[in-house]
Amino acid sequence: MKDESSLVVQAQHGSEAAFTQLVEAYQTHVYNLCYRMLGEAESAEDASQETFLRAFQHLHRYDHVRPFATWLLSIAAHYCIDRLRRRRFSFVSMDQGDDGDGLELPDPDAPRPEVEALRHEQREQMQGLLLHLSSVDRAAVVLRYWHDCSEAEIADTLHLTVSAVKSRLHRARRELGRLWHEEGMRNNAGRRRHESPAF
Amino acid sequence: MNHQPFEDWLLEDEPRTVQQERELQIHLHSCTTCAAIADSNLALHSRRLVAPAPGFTERFRPRLSAWRREQLRRQALGTIVLVVAGLAFLYALAGPSMQEAIRSPAAWLRDITVYLVALFTFLSVFGQVGGILLRNLPGLVPPAAWFAIFVAGCILGILWIVTMRRLAGAPQGV
Numbered sequence: 281m282k283d284e285s286s287l288v289v290q291a292q293h294g295s296e297a298a299f300t301q302l303v304e305a306y307q308t309h310v311y312n313l314c315y316r317m318l319g320e321a322e323s324a325e326d327a328s329q330e331t332f333l334r335a336f337q338h339l340h341r342y343d344h345v346r347p348f349a350t351w352l353l354s355i356a357a358h359y360c361i362d363r364l365r366r367r368r369f370s371f372v373s374m375d376q377g378d379d380g381d382g383l384e385l386p387d388p389d390a391p392r393p394e395v396e397a398l399r400h401e402q403r404e405q406m407q408g409l410l411l412h413l414s415s416v417d418r419a420a421v422v423l424r425y426w427h428d429c430s431e432a433e434i435a436d437t438l439h440l441t442v443s444a445v446k447s448r449l450h451r452a453r454r455e456l457g458r459l460w461h462e463e464g465m466r467n468n469a470g471r472r473r474h475e476s477p478a479f
Numbered sequence: 480m481n482h483q484p485f486e487d488w489l490l491e492d493e494p495r496t497v498q499q500e501r502e503l504q505i506h507l508h509s510c511t512t513c514a515a516i517a518d519s520n521l522a523l524h525s526r527r528l529v530a531p532a533p534g535f536t537e538r539f540r541p542r543l544s545a546w547r548r549e550q551l552r553r554q555a556l557g558t559i560v561l562v563v564a565g566l567a568f569l570y571a572l573a574g575p576s577m578q579e580a581i582r583s584p585a586a587w588l589r590d591i592t593v594y595l596v597a598l599f600t601f602l603s604v605f606g607q608v609g610g611i612l613l614r615n616l617p618g619l620v621p622p623a624a625w626f627a628i629f630v631a632g633c634i635l636g637i638l639w640i641v642t643m644r645r646l647a648g649a650p651q652g653v
Contacts, residue, residue, distance in 0.1 A: 296543060303536050311531040325531055329539050333546055402522040409519070425523045453490050456523070457516030464515060 288348055292339045299339075303332050306349060309427060310356045316422040317360035319411045327363060331356040346436070353427065354437040357419040364415040409459045417452040420445055482510060489516045 284305070290298035310331050315324035334355050335342075342351055410418055419438055423429040431449070435442045485506045488495060495503065507514045580587035617625075 296540075296547075299543075300536055300540065303539055307535045308528055308530040311535070312528045315529045321532075324529075325535075325538075328531060328535070329542055332539055333542060336543060337546075402518075403525065403527060406519065406522040406526075421523070426526045426528060450490050453516070453519070453523075454486075456519045457489075457512070460519040460522075461512060461515030464518075 284348055285344060288339070288342065288344070291336070292342070299332075299336055302348070306352055307332075309349060310352055312426055313353055313356045313419075313422055314360055316407065316410060316426060317357070317415070317418055318363065319407065323363070327360055328356065331359055334359065347433075350429070350433055350437055353423065353429075357423070357437055361415040361419060405460070405463060406456070409456055409463065412459055413452050413455060416440075417448050417455075420448045421452050421456070424449055482506075482513065485510065485513050486516065489513060489520060 284302070287298045287301050291302060307328065311324055311328040314327035314331070315321065318324050318327060331352065335352055338355075342348070410421065413421065416438060420434050420440075423434045423437060424431075429437065431442050431445045434440070434445045434449075438445070440448070485503055488499060488503060503513075507517055576587070
């Protein structure tokens with residue numbers, strides 16, 4: 281990819297080709313955020329496309345001082361938060377996981393298959409638990425742990441103060457721990473129910 | 480040691496000393512709440528990015544083109560509406576006088592000349608009165624009032640600059 285800032289400038293002058301290169305470069309980041317926020321591959325695809333379209337429409341507002349990725353993720357996060365608010369009262373199935381079109385990127389440092397299988401299971405479980413968090417807390421967690429954003433970058437992206445981000449992350453992680461504990465207890469109870477009394 | 484510091488350690492991203500790590504590991508064997516937080520932390524840190532299905536950019540291009548076509552269509556429609564409305568407005572304003580001009584051009588020319596002379600006279604009188612006022616006003620208004628006006632202007636200017644800076648510094652977004 282050519283220099284990012286020159287591509288942004290070209291795109292600001294209306295070059296679709298330059299913008300397409302930016303889409304190519306950031307599609308995974310934007311899609312991952314949307315997927316983690318919405319929990320469905322189909323909605324994530326639609327939300328990421330809408331994010332890029334909005335970015336193109338409002339490219340003249342982009343401030344070059346700010347990293348382009350943060351600006352894009354900010355649009356994606358706000359779009360997903362709005363979308364979640366709109367469907368707040370509709371039911372979101374916890375089983376909606378990786379059954380869509382999303383592709384989990386391979387880990388080049390993958391450990392042994394059984395360890396990798398366990399981690400995969402944990403990631404699936406975590407994706408399900410994420411959907412229990414409020415939309416803003418979820419966005420903060422995803423930006424922090426999936427996109428390695430600093431607290432200041434999250435604050436900038438979600439239009440919050442740094443202290444608000446810290447407290448949201450703290451609260452969200454405690455909540456995730458609690459849900460993880462409950463899920464573990466439920467799984468253990470289920471396993472015990474299906475075991476033979478003779479053993 | 481009680482449960483709380485261990486939970487705080489787990490919920491903070493700060494690095495731990497060897498001693499703290501050892502104490503935490505001992506605590507995790509006896510506390511299911513902290514063990515669950517530690518496990519969820521592990522799952523958060525073993526996160527993996529999910530990529531869209533292949534061909535994302537190819538699927539995006541038609542959407543962008545459709546949006547651009549829609550924008551052009553809206554712009555064209557807006558221009559047409561504006562031009563038609565402008566012409567209609569002009570016709571409503573100038574229609575009667577144009578009909579009159581066609582019927583009797585001499586009378587229309589005379590009316591126009593009278594109107595222009597009246598306008599010129601009004602502007603000239605207005606300018607003269609304004610000039611007289613400007614020449615005499617400084618003497619009529621006391622220096623304290625001028626000072627108050629100047630200070631009020633400065634305060635308003637500062638307020639305006641501060642407001643603009645604060646608005647311009649607001650986080651950008653869409």
